[in-house]
Amino acid sequence: MISSKDQGCITLTSTIKLNFRGSPGLLLVGRSGMGKTQLATYISLKFMSQMHGGLLIVDNKRSDLSTLSKYLNNGEQVVATTVGQTAKLLRNMVDNMNNRASHFRGNFGQDWLDYNLRPYLILIDEVAALIAEANAKEKNELMSLLRQLILKGRQAGIFVILSAQRLEATVIDRSLTLQLGNRIIMGNADSETYRMVFPGIDAKELPRIPNKAGYGLIFMDGQDSLLPIPFVAPDMSGVSVPKVISRLEQEFNYANFANESSYWQ
Numbered sequence: 001m002i003s004s005k006d007q008g009c010i011t012l013t014s015t016i017k018l019n020f021r022g023s024p025g026l027l028l029v030g031r032s033g034m035g036k037t038q039l040a041t042y043i044s045l046k047f048m049s050q051m052h053g054g055l056l057i058v059d060n061k062r063s064d065l066s067t068l069s070k071y072l073n074n075g076e077q078v079v080a081t082t083v084g085q086t087a088k089l090l091r092n093m094v095d096n097m098n099n100r101a102s103h104f105r106g107n108f109g110q111d112w113l114d115y116n117l118r119p120y121l122i123l124i125d126e127v128a129a130l131i132a133e134a135n136a137k138e139k140n141e142l143m144s145l146l147r148q149l150i151l152k153g154r155q156a157g158i159f160v161i162l163s164a165q166r167l168e169a170t171v172i173d174r175s176l177t178l179q180l181g182n183r184i185i186m187g188n189a190d191s192e193t194y195r196m197v198f199p200g201i202d203a204k205e206l207p208r209i210p211n212k213a214g215y216g217l218i219f220m221d222g223q224d225s226l227l228p229i230p231f232v233a234p235d236m237s238g239v240s241v242p243k244v245i246s247r248l249e250q251e252f253n254y255a256n257f258a259n260e261s262s263y264w265q
């Protein structure tokens with residue numbers, strides 16, 4: 001079993017822990033090539049290995065991420081590359097989330113860890129690319145599903161990583177992205193992006209970081225520091241992601257979590 005102190009957390013670097021308990025997920029912003037997809041991949045692997053969580057991927061850019069469907073259990077169901085597949089995946093997860101809530105209704109304030117539920121992470125890489133492919137009706141549905149997951153998923157143990165090159169208020173509601181209590185900007189960004197991701201913080205006070213892939217600023221709700229913290233994302237160039245995922249999927253044991261076979265889809 002996982003030691004109780006670290007339940008719901010992953011180690012991002014030797015000094016930074018990313019806490020999923022208490023936040024619906026992570027917002028990950030940065031210009032092209034600054035290392036968003038790599039960092040999201042790293043966090044996903046840690047989520048699987050340290051929290052024994054399940055991974056779902058939305059990759060409309062059809063990058064390397066989408067090829068992980070070959071290595072994840074039920075790969076076809078947990079990886080989406082089109083608007084239609086994404087809507088289906090998110091609808092399923094909203095249903096799962098609501099079923100969890102009705103099966104595990106108990107003491108006020110209890111969450112997935114108290115009920116020994118397996119946590120799940122939905123990695124949405126380039127949310128703007130996804131929205132750009134959707135027509136107005138589809139966009140409304142995707143936003144409504146995302147909103148439900150971000151507002152209610154935390155307690156049910158269903159988390160979201162949203163990555164984007166820029167956050168346009170016209171693409172995705174700011175009130176929604178700011179619900180994500182963990183927020184990262186990779187590399188240097190324009191002042192509008194700083195304002196969107198780290199509201200209320202004077203950009204002049206931000207710690208300076210190299211404008212290079214892998215360098216970022218992180219702000220986590222509940223952290224001691226009032227300012228975002230500089231960090232260097234782990235270099236994944238020596239890691240075979242398919243191999244690690246295959247091994248983690250093989251080693252995973254459902255018996256360690258509550259049985260949800262009566263409703264999980």
Ligand SMILES: Nc1ncnc2c1ncn2[C@@H]1O[C@H](COP(=O)(O)OP(=O)(O)OP(=O)(O)O)[C@@H](O)[C@H]1O
Pocket residue numbers: 030031032033034035036037038039165213214215232233234235236
């Ligand atoms: N932590 C890191 N350390 C060293 N190099 C890195 C790191 N992260 C990313 N890189 C380098 O930067 C390249 C781009 O990274 P990545 O694809 O994750 O960027 P991205 O922000 O997702 O870009 P895009 O917006 O175009 O999808 C990688 O191929 C790798 O060479």
Ligand SMILES: [Mg+2]
Pocket residue numbers: 036037038125
């Ligand atoms: Mg990318």
